[in-house]
Amino acid sequence: MTIAANSLDLIGNTPLVLLKGPSEATGCEIWGKCEYANPGGSVKDRAALYIVRDAEANGSLRPGGTIVEGTAGNTGIGLALVGNALGYKTIIVMPDNQSAEKMATIRALGAELVLVPPAPFANPGHFVHTSRRIAEETDNAIWANQFDNIANRKAHIFGTAEEIWDQMDGRIDGFTCAAGTGGTIAGTGLGLKAKRADIVVALTDPHGAGLYNYYQCGELKPEGSSVAEGIGQNRITANLDGAPIDTQFRISDAEGLAVVRQLLDEEGLCLGLSSGINVAGAMALARQLGPGKRIATMLCDSGFRYLSTLYNPEWLASKGLGGPT
Template identity: 40%
Template sequence: MWYNNILETIGNTPLVKLNTITKGVPGTILAKIETTNPGNSIKDRMAVKMIEDAEKSGKLKPGGTIIEGTSGNTGMGLAMAAIIKGYKCIFTTTDKQSKEKVDALRAFGAEVIVCPTNVEPEDPRSYYSVSSRLEREVPNSWKPNQYDNLANSQAHYEQTGPEIWAQTEGKITHLVVGVGTGGTISGTGKYLKEKNPDIQIWGIDTYGSVFKKYKETGIFDKDEIYPYITEGIGEDFLPANVNFDVIDLFEKVTDKDAALMTRDIARKEGIFVGNSAGAAIGGLIQLKDKLKPEDVVVVIFHDHGSRYMGKMYNEDWLRERGFLQDEKLTAKSILSKKESTEIVTLDTQKSVLEAINTIKSMNISQIPVTQQGMIVGKIAESDILSALLENPGLKSAPISEIMTATFPFVDLNTSIDKISSLINKENSAVLVEDESGKIEIITQYDIINAISG
């Protein structure tokens, strides 16, 4: 048996029992592994459905251009379908999204425009507004608008819901889903509740998003909105696809818990998934007291971990945000193992001769250079030697004339691996601001001392 094209392979994704990460959570916990779709995400389902509906209604015409605001996964589904069906694609996304997602869309021949995250949806620079403007300007174009296009929910009503019902033989008691556009939870939840109204539908939200408070109070609170890191869930507006009547409750999960749980799913279950899966499992664990041993819980694992290699699966990225504290040496632990000494600096207006005398008297090889108290460069023995060989008269010149770029700055959570990679021929040290705001210097000698100590 074969398929006529890649779109025919969408759906019928496996349901897999979780055995380790959910220890202590009552019931049977099953993950719907949507990464086996050809675009590695659940969004393939609704992307094709939106296109097919638009073709039937005449909104999308042969040779047309699909324009959409997408964080990557919907774009991938649309781009795949566009290749098979003969359309062009232009996508707008935010600078919060991982580079891997943007690169993947471009690999499918799509044009991708990256827009700022921290602006209101109505702002002309937002990825919503830019995609709407392009739809007006580009001839023969169509914007699916995954947030308000009800074909999104319908795809899950027709496919995801029936699959889960059949795979659990109707035994499902709870559905747990990260909520972004709302299509997955609303369509799947609607189908399941029609089969059994007692099935609980739990939405996972993030801090910085409006869903939870709106569900509980009916109030759209702009004070709930602030930037967050978690990808794929939460919103700062109310998409038409979010059916609050279908969703029984929302649970918020922190950026840190979602990120660390995403890594744990890979490490404890061998399932390589994205950020929203970590949030969903984090939320499920927070809600475990609401479950009984006989419950059958299905958690949607939306997308693949390969789209988050520079983020949740990157230890330095996690450390920079204070998400990861482990046994590895960091700038903080290196500083704790070295004697605290006053860092020697020279002002840009000091002469080269004064720099030579300082280097000799202090027995050091490089000095950070300051201007009005701020570090703006560095001067090293080798810089002085090269400059004087070329022009011996430079002895009386200010060191600003021969200084080079400053040492790299790192923060206290930066790992020893990252610090070591920054120390090279051009940079013999890195600078770090300690907890009191004092600037400290870390050299190769300090690293060796910390390792051996």
């Protein structure tokens, strides 16, 4: 058994699981990093801890201070837990179209939750800009700025990549995941390529995001839409800047949902849509690289965080989707 000196030591060192169905379908080994095993239930715990520790180290976050952030939810949950453990208050700004489970969790953790209507990034009312203004107006507060604070991707350079490399005994041919802030794919990609430059790093992009076209033809051009929460980006954030992307795939919600359903029905894994999109991307990368390769991806969070949406037949029907039943 692993013994932790404190709750923050529980962040990271998540298990890696072989995904039987996707592996058999592609003739490759496809491995999923079980980020739902973090104490806050998602990969975003890693960035939350690094961002807070970095702010403490540079003196911007002082005792009794407040952490403010704009988020689709998971980073807010991670920041609230880290803040509680270290004695900080937390204010979280979220679009009001995210899952009710995330909102309830943030409130249950004691954070102040500010909901705003969804808006384009160019709109001053966007959740990121709103959170920045609140931080500026709050005494002894920091703005976590997860999109452009590269402490985010450092969490994956020095944490996630090292773990995957060790867990796979250095025998890894490819890594892929979607981008929200860009911290996970950029940081993990940079960390893995520092180990071996020929590891293929692939972006798996949902519809509605512009990065697929950016890495394919140099133009930030979004196409279609997605109901996936926390992924999809239409600008090059500081965390994405310099990301070592070798190839890219675009995955539809329907394809991601089919993978979610398969993993639940056949392997007992209850996951969110971003995880289904990531695994579908890993399967696409496997087919591109050919049989016998070993590929890792991120299982970002649990499906239990989306019972009112992804696992609700009425909600799915309202979005024109079938899904887990």
